[in-house]
Amino acid sequence: MVEMDNHELTLSRQFEKVNTILENYNRSASNLISILQEIQADYRYLPEEILTYVATALGVSPAYVYGVATFYAQFSLKPKGKHIIRVCDGTACHVRGSINVLKAVKEQLGLKENEDTTTDLLFTVETVACIGACALAPTMMIDEEVYGMLNDEKTREIIDGMIEKNKGGMVNAVQD
Amino acid sequence: MPYRTKEELETHIQQLKNQPISTQVLVCAGLGCLAKGAETVYQRFRELTEINHLQVKVNKSDDHHPSLVGTGCMGLCESGPLVRIEPKGILYLRVKLEDVDRIVDQTLKNGNVVEDLIYQEKTDHEVRKWPLMKDIPFYRKQIKIVLRNCGNIDPEKLDDYLKRDGYLALAKVVTTMSPDDVIGEILKSGLRGRGGGGFPTGRKWQFARLAKTDKKYMICNGDEGDPGAFMDRSVMEGDPHTVIEGMAIAGYAIGAQEGYIYVRAEYPLAVKRLKKAILDARDAGFLGSNLFGSSFSFDLKIKEGAGAFVCGEETALIASIEGKRGMPNPRPPFPANKGLWGYPTVINNVETLANVPAIILNGASWFRSFGTVTSPGTKTFALSGKIRNTGLAEVPMGITLRELIFDVGGGIQNDRKFKAVQIGGPSGGCLTEQHLSLTVDYDSLCAAGAIMGSGGLVTMDEETCIVELARYFLHFTQNESCGKCVPCREGTKHMLNILQKIVDGRAKTEDLDLLIETAQVVRDASLCGLGKTAPNPVLTTLRYFKDEYLDHVLNQVCVAHVCQAMKQYRIDPEKCRACGKCARVCPVKCISGRPKVPYVIDQELCIKCGSCFETCPFDAVMVNWRSKNHE
Numbered sequence: 182m183v184e185m186d187n188h189e190l191t192l193s194r195q196f197e198k199v200n201t202i203l204e205n206y207n208r209s210a211s212n213l214i215s216i217l218q219e220i221q222a223d224y225r226y227l228p229e230e231i232l233t234y235v236a237t238a239l240g241v242s243p244a245y246v247y248g249v250a251t252f253y254a255q256f257s258l259k260p261k262g263k264h265i266i267r268v269c270d271g272t273a274c275h276v277r278g279s280i281n282v283l284k285a286v287k288e289q290l291g292l293k294e295n296e297d298t299t300t301d302l303l304f305t306v307e308t309v310a311c312i313g314a315c316a317l318a319p320t321m322m323i324d325e326e327v328y329g330m331l332n333d334e335k336t337r338e339i340i341d342g343m344i345e346k347n348k349g350g351m352v353n354a355v356q357d
Numbered sequence: 358m359p360y361r362t363k364e365e366l367e368t369h370i371q372q373l374k375n376q377p378i379s380t381q382v383l384v385c386a387g388l389g390c391l392a393k394g395a396e397t398v399y400q401r402f403r404e405l406t407e408i409n410h411l412q413v414k415v416n417k418s419d420d421h422h423p424s425l426v427g428t429g430c431m432g433l434c435e436s437g438p439l440v441r442i443e444p445k446g447i448l449y450l451r452v453k454l455e456d457v458d459r460i461v462d463q464t465l466k467n468g469n470v471v472e473d474l475i476y477q478e479k480t481d482h483e484v485r486k487w488p489l490m491k492d493i494p495f496y497r498k499q500i501k502i503v504l505r506n507c508g509n510i511d512p513e514k515l516d517d518y519l520k521r522d523g524y525l526a527l528a529k530v531v532t533t534m535s536p537d538d539v540i541g542e543i544l545k546s547g548l549r550g551r552g553g554g555g556f557p558t559g560r561k562w563q564f565a566r567l568a569k570t571d572k573k574y575m576i577c578n579g580d581e582g583d584p585g586a587f588m589d590r591s592v593m594e595g596d597p598h599t600v601i602e603g604m605a606i607a608g609y610a611i612g613a614q615e616g617y618i619y620v621r622a623e624y625p626l627a628v629k630r631l632k633k634a635i636l637d638a639r640d641a642g643f644l645g646s647n648l649f650g651s652s653f654s655f656d657l658k659i660k661e662g663a664g665a666f667v668c669g670e671e672t673a674l675i676a677s678i679e680g681k682r683g684m685p686n687p688r689p690p691f692p693a694n695k696g697l698w699g700y701p702t703v704i705n706n707v708e709t710l711a712n713v714p715a716i717i718l719n720g721a722s723w724f725r726s727f728g729t730v731t732s733p734g735t736k737t738f739a740l741s742g743k744i745r746n747t748g749l750a751e752v753p754m755g756i757t758l759r760e761l762i763f764d765v766g767g768g769i770q771n772d773r774k775f776k777a778v779q780i781g782g783p784s785g786g787c788l789t790e791q792h793l794s795l796t797v798d799y800d801s802l803c804a805a806g807a808i809m810g811s812g813g814l815v816t817m818d819e820e821t822c823i824v825e826l827a828r829y830f831l832h833f834t835q836n837e838s839c840g841k842c843v844p845c846r847e848g849t850k851h852m853l854n855i856l857q858k859i860v861d862g863r864a865k866t867e868d869l870d871l872l873i874e875t876a877q878v879v880r881d882a883s884l885c886g887l888g889k890t891a892p893n894p895v896l897t898t899l900r901y902f903k904d905e906y907l908d909h910v911l912n913q914v915c916v917a918h919v920c921q922a923m924k925q926y927r928i929d930p931e932k933c934r935a936c937g938k939c940a941r942v943c944p945v946k947c948i949s950g951r952p953k954v955p956y957v958i959d960q961e962l963c964i965k966c967g968s969c970f971e972t973c974p975f976d977a978v979m980v981n982w983r984s985k986n987h988e
């Protein structure tokens with residue numbers, strides 16, 4: 182029973198945040214993308230019940246909201262890691278060997294080919310078409326920091342550094 | 358303090374210009390240099406100048422002493438972090454934290470050049486050095502109109518922009534010109550859309566001006582999605598006010614009061630700097646109501662994209678601003694007649710808008726003195742790939758590809774052989790050595806099957822496989838196809854399948870014909886620019902590198918040694934000690950052997966994963982690339 186209450190409390194707290202975001206954007210469907218961006222910034226993904234809630238609040242169908250949420254690459258319907266590692270696979274990075282960088286990142290995080298988020302929800306690995314730092318190819322972006330001129334070794338070092346920094350981090354993150 | 362009249366602004370700019378010219382340290386804070394540690398270099402300069410009592414007041418451009426400025430991109434990103442000492446114009450490259458002390462001691466205090474940090478080129482006989490930025494070959498052929506402020510000002514300081522006649526063009530337009538005068542001037546200048554299409558900017562404005570509605574919109578397209586292109590990012594990050602000024606002028610010309618800057622989600626620094634610039638411009642009265650005491654009001658909002666390449670297309674971009682899926686609509690109606698929320702809308706690219714203030718201040722004939730008759734002005738290019746001087750360059754239209762790649766770009770890295778250049782990103786085409794004397798302008802590139810595009814220029818050497826590259830581009834466009842029209846959605850998918858077959862060595866000659874046929878249908882029947890141009894990389898490479906395709910199909914040969922299916926792992930019987938490690942790691946169990954007898958790989962079953970190669974303790978596993986004469 183206690184667990185139930187807790188769950189409901191969290192849910193209502195969640196919607197409170199969503200309500201503030203909705204208010205900031207005048208509950209207008211024309212701001213749907215910005216609204217989803219802010220929600221995702223908060224939750225790190227778009228939970229299904231929130232999508233439905235947003236649809237009701239904006240007076241559009243859930244299918245419409247779902248359609249927008251699945252159209253754009255930035256949105257995720259699955260929980261994402263605390264840190265997002267974006268390996269650039271733009272043309273410049275591609276011809277300078279971005280595939281090896283991606284391989285190194287995934288191996289170092291212990292991810293299989295078809296996995297993108299670590300089980301401790303600390304890291305999500307994505308590829309992006311171009312982060313615009315082509316001069317430093319191959320590159321990757323960890324959150325908003327850009328790392329360039331990567332090779333296998335350097336990539337592994339950077340990832341190890343991130344893992345080290347986040348040791349025991351998820352416990353803290355949950356408590357945050 | 359808002360500037361209420363043009364005269365107030367002019368007086369302030371004059372005051373800024375009258376300040377004595379003093380030594381300045383400009384640290385490039387473009388994305389490239391930041392990623393290489395420009396921030397720590399900047400901080401170190403700050404500490405050292407304070408310790409040495411060089412009377413530096415950091416972050417204040419009104420100070421009369423040597424000052425320190427974090428600027429936008431200086432262009433030579435490959436050699437970052439870059440530091441320039443003004444007014445002498447000395448450029449230091451690859452400045453590391455520990456070099457800062459020497460620069461302060463030798464250059465700032467004693468006026469000497471730190472020899473080992475300047476640009477140099479080694480040839481067989483000599484080492485040539487260029488201490489001054491303007492003499493370096495990379496900069497010598499460049500003409501900076503769009504990038505006139507990039508790398509020279511602190512993008513986060515309004516006064517830095519004003520000092521270089523910032524917002525004077527807007528003041529001139531609002532107080533002394535009619536909207537038709539403005540459009541006339543832009544028409545006369547011959548400015549064409551820099552986003553790739555090359556449509557005359559003045560004509561676009563004219564269409565929107567003629568529309569009679571109470572509301573119109575001005576949009577800046579900063580959704581630079583082409584992989585391998587970063588010109589617009591550099592302008593938005595390095596000189597955000599010029600974008601704002603260009604938009605306000607365009608708004609005045611077409612009669613719009615509201616504008617949007619649509620920036621892609623992958624550019625957080627550009628968003629941050631634009632946001633600050635908009636706030637500053639509003640405070641100074643360059644945005645808001647009744648600009649310079651006139652009846653003209655204009656304000657801006659930023660819309661962040663959410664990661665969809667197709668949103669670079671005008672009608673898709675509008676849909677995205679309206680909060681919908683970013684899918685294109687058939688044109689006509691053109692946005693200039695019926696755009697955002699159904700109102701007339703002009704969409705201009707970042708680079709196009711950055712040209713506008715310069716044209717207004719200097720006049721159309723000045724602009725026409727650069728470039729060619731049909732393509733006046735300059736074009737910025739993001740040089741990347743296997744080129745030596747990776748970075749951002751602005752050259753006059755009409756320059757040859759050879760000059761651009763070899764003089765400005767410095768040629769191919771590690772003195773390898775030039776193979777091809779991809780111009781215009783995934784919508785563009787691959788050009789070869791025979792095109793190097795082609796001039797860079799809208800019409801001659803089009804004739805060669807490529808397009809100007811937004812300005813990505815990816816150079817390739819003999820280690821790049823052209824077929825794999827075509828597959829890469831198709832993979833990109835196929836992935837980004839929005840799915841609305843059948844030719845693009847299904848056609849790109851099938852093209853990708855065929856290309857994958859070729860790369861995997863499973864294709865037959867008929868597949869090449871089918872590939873060409875499908876490509877033509879996709880090109881002719883797709884709804885928007887994405888689909889219409891997606892076949893370009895395939896069609897141009899098939900035209901200019903047919904042999905390489907045939908090599909893959911007929912002989913399973915990849916001359917660039919890229920396509921994994923074309924390689925073979927073999928075990929050297931001399932070196933093999935029959936330990937069996939390779940057979941144990943092989944995921945498809947295609948290695949067999951017995952104790953004391955060398956192991957053998959079954960080529961039919963091998964998936965070329967390379968596990969045996971990595972595992973063998975005796976280096977007995979060899980990689981063989983099939984060549985034309987062999988087998």
